[in-house]
Amino acid sequence: MSKAYVFTRNGGPEVEALVDQDTPVPGPGELLVAVRAAGVNPVDWKLRAGYTRPGSEPQPFPTVLGSEAAGVVEAVGPGVEGFAPGDEVFGNPVTGGYAEHTLLPVSVTAHKPAGLPFADAAVLPVAAATAYDGVRQLGLAPGATLLVTGAGGGVGTAAVQLARHAGVRVIGAASAAKKDFVESLGAVHVASGPGLADRVRAAAPDGVDAVFDLVGGDTLREVAPLLSDPATLISAGGKPLAVELGGAAVERARNAAVLDEVARLVVSGVLRTFVTRTFPLAGAGEALRAVESGHALGKIVIEVTA
Structure with missing residues (x-):
């Protein structure tokens, strides 16, 4: 058995629970990973509330929360190459990261560098990788001048740093x-x-050349007219609205190569x-509340004891 933090139906925090469940079994192309750390992201509570990723199948309840994790491989599924038990890895789980064990597909899993702590590796697959994809896009x-909305959050923090590096x-x-924090990043x-x-x-005063939106809604509507070319607007916070305004959603690569690069x-x-x-x-519920409040600074992590 393995402990996991789940939601039992769509709704608010009242549908969350810490439960015991069967340890998952890796299928073809999958790794069974003992989780050491899991990143906490806004998409986690949005999925609990009923948001469905485009093209995804409805998940059966209970559903384990968490979209990014780092840990140690315990077993590999059929056909897996390049990974073995004992390897330290990080990636996007298919069975949720807020758990003692999860499954990672090798297509979006990377080896964790020895000098990278598990807590830091666990926040790369969603936030840092989204920022990397967007800046590259x-x-x-x-x-050039880039406006980043939501610059103090997980994706925004990474986007600012990557853009400044470029x-x-x-x-x-x-x-x-968050003024001092954002300015410390060079923005x-x-x-x-x-x-x-x-x-x-x-x-x-000379205008902005692009907008990387991480908020959506009224904020996105207000800043879109700042651009002379709406095609230089991308969003991870209000994707349908960005398209409506002439921009685009962030194009996610979702591959191990990007994870390797952000780790590097x-x-x-x-x-x-x-x-x-x-x-x-x-304390996963408390961690999720901190992100759901919208006031979290940087990244919040759930550390799972071995």
Whole structure:
């Protein structure tokens, strides 16, 4: 048996529970991994609330929460090559990361570098990889100006760092409480909320060349007109609205090569993960509330005791 933090139906926090379940068995192309750490992301509570990823099949209840994890391989499924029991890995689980054991598909699993702590590796498959894909998709030249909304969150923090590393000037929209943090990343901070577009214009009088949106909704609608070319708008926070406004969703690569690259960037010091709080598996609900509140700074991680 293995402990896991699940939701038993769609709804609010009241549908979550820590349960004992059968340890999953790896199928073809899968790894059974003893989880050491799991990243916590907004998509986790959105899936619990009833959001369905486009093209995905409805999951049976109970469903284990968690979209990214790092741990140690305990067994490999049929046809698996390049991985063996004892390997330290990280990736996107198919059976949820908030658990003592999960299954990782080899297609989106990478070997964890020896110098990378499990907690840091666990926040790369969703947040850092999304940021990497988005910055690469925009392909901005050095000296260009990029607006990142939600710059103080997990994806935003990584996007700011990656864009700055590429020589791009970044305007980071975040709450006033995150001003010092956003500026420490090398971005020009502007306060989020009503009137954001005017504040961006004041911070970038020559205009912005692209927008990397991580918020959606009214924020996305307000900043979209800042662009002369709507095609330079991408979003991971309001994908359908971005398309409606002439932009695009972030095109996710979802492969091991991207995971290898973001891990390399962390180990080399280019990218910092900013894991700001950790919780035990028994505290997974509290961890998720911290993210669901919208006020989390950096990344929050659930650490699972071996």
